Amino acid sequence: MKKLVSILLVLTMVIALAGCSSTKEKEPSTQTTEQAKETETVKSLDFPKNPITIICPWAAGGSSDSMVRAIAEIGKEYFGVAVNVVNKDGAGGTIATTEFKNTKADGYTICLEAVGVFTTQPFMREVQYSMDDFKPVIGLTTEPIIMVAGKQSGITSIDDMKALGRSISYGFSGTGSLPQLAQEKFFQDSGLEAEGVPFEGSAPTLTALLGSHIDIGAAHPGEILQYVESGDLIPIGVFSQERDSREAFKNIPTFKELGYDIDMSVWKFLIIPKDVPDEVSAYLTETMGKIIADEKFIEFANNSNLMITPYTPEEVIQKVADEAAVNKELLAK
DSSP, X not given: XXXXXXXXXXXXXXXXXHHHHHHHHHSOOHHHHHHHHHHHHHHHHTOOOSOEEEEESSOTTSHHHHHHXXXXXXXXXXHSSOEEEEEOOOGGGXXXXXXXXXXXXXXXXXXXXXXXXXXXXXXXXXXXXXXXXXXXXXXXXEEEOEEEEEGGGTOOSHHHHHHSOSOEEEEEESTTOHHXXXXXXXXXXXXXXXXXXXXXXXXXXXHHHHTXXXXXXXXXXXXXXXXXXXXXXXXXXXXXXXXXXXXXXXXXXXXXXXXXXXXXXXXXXXXXXXXXXXXXXXXXXXXXXXXXXXXXXXXXXXXXXXXXXXXXXXXXXXXXXXXXXXXXXXXXX
16 A cells, blocks of 8 residues: 555656646746847848948047947957948048948948037038938947147146247147037137147047147047157146046046036947838847947957947937037037
8 A cells, every 4th residue: 555655656746747847848938038039030130141331430540440440340240240341531520421321221331420420510511411311320439538738848737828928739630520629619718829730530630749740639538548658748638527537537637627618528329321121220239239248349448448338329319419409509609
C-alpha cells in the first residue's frame, strides 16, 4: 500500500511540473515579446540594404566633422552596412542644407545640422529651406561657446580690451554662426570698437588666432582645450547662463557674471527629407539613439568635451522654433 501511495505522489509531481513547463512556454517574458516584435519590424522594413551617407555641412577637421565620423564608425555595427561621410562646407551650412532638401527621400542620406542653420541664417540671408522641409531624427550634442584671446594679444580680461585703445579683431567660423553673433552681441553691449573676420571652419579660425592674425576668437571647448592648457589661448568668458562644470572649464566665468547677459550655445542634430516613410524615420531615430548611447560614442564625447543631448524629433522642432524667435529679434536690432 505504501509503495502504491509513493508511486501516485511521484506521478502527481511529474504532471504538475509538466503543467508549469507548458505554462512557461505559452507565456514568454515581456522582454522576449518586445525583442520578437522588433525583429519582425526590422525584417518587414528591409532597411537598410545599401550604404548610408551622412552629410557634414562643414569642412573636415572641425568638431562637426569629427563627431560625424565617430557616428559613422560606430554606426556600421548597428546598421549592418557601411556609413560614409561627405563634407559639403560653405555659407554657414546653408549650401549643404539647401541641396539636401532635394535629396531622395529613402532614408539612405542623413544630414548633420547645427541650430544656427535654422535660427540665424534665415534672418541674415535668403535661404530656400525651412524646418518644414525636413524631419528631425535625433538631437546629438550641445557645445558651449567660449571667447578666448591669443597669448600674443596681451588680452586676459575685458578690462584689458578696454585698455587697448584700438579696434579689436575677432574671428569666427562662418558668417551668421552663433560664435559670430555671441561676440557681436558682446561688442555691441560693451561699446568696444571691433571688427569681425569670418573663416570657413573652426580650424582656420584657431590657426589665425594662434598666429596672432586676430586678437579674439570664439570656439567650442573641445576645439580650444589643448591650447588653453598650453597657455597659448586665454579664456575670457563663456556665453552660457551657467559655468561649464567640467574640470577644465569650471573656472571660466559666464558673460552674465561679467555683466553681459548673453546666452548662446550650439547644439547639433540630424535630419532627413520630410517625405522619408515614417517607419524608416522611426527606425533611424531608434538606431541613432543606440549609437549615441554606445560606450564608444560616450567616450568620444567626453574626450571631445561634448555634452550628449538626445532630443526627440518633437523637441528638436520646438527648440528650433523657440530659438529662431529669439534670434530674429536679436538680429533685427
